[in-house]
Amino acid sequence: MKVLLTGANGYIGRRLKNALKNQKDVELRIFVRNKKSLSEDILKNFEVIEGDTFDRDALKKALDGIDMAYYLIHSLNKKNYKDLDNLSAQNFIDIASECGVKRVIYLGGLGVKNSDTSEHLLSRIQTGEILSSSDSVQSIWLRAGVIIGSGGASFEIIRNLVEKLPVMITPKWVNTYAQPIAVDDVINYLISSLYLEYDKNLVVDIGSQKMMYRDMMLQTAKALELKRYLIPVPFMSINFSSYWLNLFTPVPFIVAKALIEGLKCEVTVQNDNAKKYFPNIEPMNYIQAVQKAVSEIEENQVISRWSDAEGSSWEQTHAKEINDAIFVDRKEADISAYDKEKVFKAIKSIGGENGWFDYDFLWELRGIADKALGGVGLNRGRRDSCDLRLGECLDFWRVEDLKENERLLLFAQMKLPGHAWLEFKIEGDRLIQSAYFYPKGIWGRLYWYSLVPAHYFIFKNMINGILKNSLKNI
Structure with a gap:
């Protein structure tokens, strides 16, 4: 039939x-x-x-x-x-x-x-x-x-x-x-x-x-x-x-x-x-x-979760906004001496019980603030400690785009005065980590500027943590 x-x-x-x-x-x-x-x-x-x-x-x-x-x-x-x-x-x-x-x-x-x-x-x-x-x-x-x-x-x-x-x-x-x-x-x-x-x-x-x-x-x-x-x-x-x-x-x-x-x-x-x-x-x-x-x-055998997305792609949802993002925080690293597959594996392991490689207490504070505002917080964690798939949720992010050994794009589902994304890309011998923010009005801009000091430490240590974590699997 x-x-x-x-x-x-x-x-x-x-x-x-x-x-x-x-x-x-x-x-x-x-x-x-x-x-x-x-x-x-x-x-x-x-x-x-x-x-x-x-x-x-x-x-x-x-x-x-x-x-x-x-x-x-x-x-x-x-x-x-x-x-x-x-x-x-x-x-x-x-x-x-x-x-x-x-x-x-x-x-x-x-x-x-x-x-x-x-x-x-x-x-x-x-x-x-x-x-x-x-x-x-x-x-x-x-x-x-x-x-x-x-x-x-x-x-x-x-x-x-x-x-x-x-x-x-x-x-x-x-x-x-x-x-x-x-x-x-x-x-x-x-x-x-x-x-x-x-x-x-x-x-x-x-x-x-x-x-x-x-x-x-x-x-x-x-x-x-x-x-x-x-x-x-x-x-x-x-x-x-x-x-x-x-x-x-x-x-x-x-x-x-x-x-x-x-x-x-x-x-x-x-x-x-x-x-x-x-x-x-x-x-x-x-x-x-x-x-x-x-x-x-x-046993890490969870087939599906209630928060699994409907399957829309980032091109169908916020592609224009991410391309027009007003605020971008970008970090790059030379990975010519690293195994690129293991670097991407480390990227995919981010979040949940694995943490965010450094300053986890700041992520937890952001999660608590999000919960207080009625958001999802960090409680969702991960479906699997190593694997990710398009559309699923990761803490207060959702996987918007996933190209194996090339790109992971996360869309923020936390309460925000705007839209935010976190992107990891491998281009040649470069690892490029980018945070994008498309603000809504003056409150969105004030929100971004208030977090600039925290972002400096979080994102700098994150890209270094990814590289360190990739070596653990060698």
């Missing part, structure tokens, strides 16, 4: 892509914003179409001749994500109908549509309703609540709180019920949905045991062999809880707030269709899911 995968660079999409490419009876086509975000292996062996769901012509090209299509798209990081989600889903189902697609498989969220439903959950529900509105395209709408897996937003929030706080003052939402599910089980349901012999629209609620969020925290502590205490209080507002999560976990304020608003609503299974139509899938229990996620983190 011919299968289209959207959202292939997202948290679920990356894992599903790895599973689909091993299905011998599947002819896989991938729909992404930027081909460069995919590995050489994928580009060589699978058909890839560039575009997004707001480009109807690109959608027609992507859906032409397709039998089954996965819809794994969500615009949570955008301010008007609800409107964008609706438009995206409508475009997709319209074109799918025109192209004769037989089935659309959508992964949404558990939840009941009522006056208390959060905007985030409501958006997921409305997307499912739109995708199920066609008379000619069948939909299988899988609904999951809290997904437990390495790199997942929900799991990273719970894990960070449990690891960092022996005693937690908790708001009343910790007594809300949910039915978590392991990410591997979600992938299993998604794959099995391709082969389900059923010809009508179907909503399938998936999850393991029913439990409160406080139970998830305590069981996570048990899985991590930690002793933790929860003290519930009735007066913590959504904003306060969001700032609290922003401070102690990797998620930025806007994502934390959307998730917290959803926690006031129960996300529990409303039907028995999982057992009825997928009897061979037995979801693992919560402790098993946590232990597997932790094992993947410890």
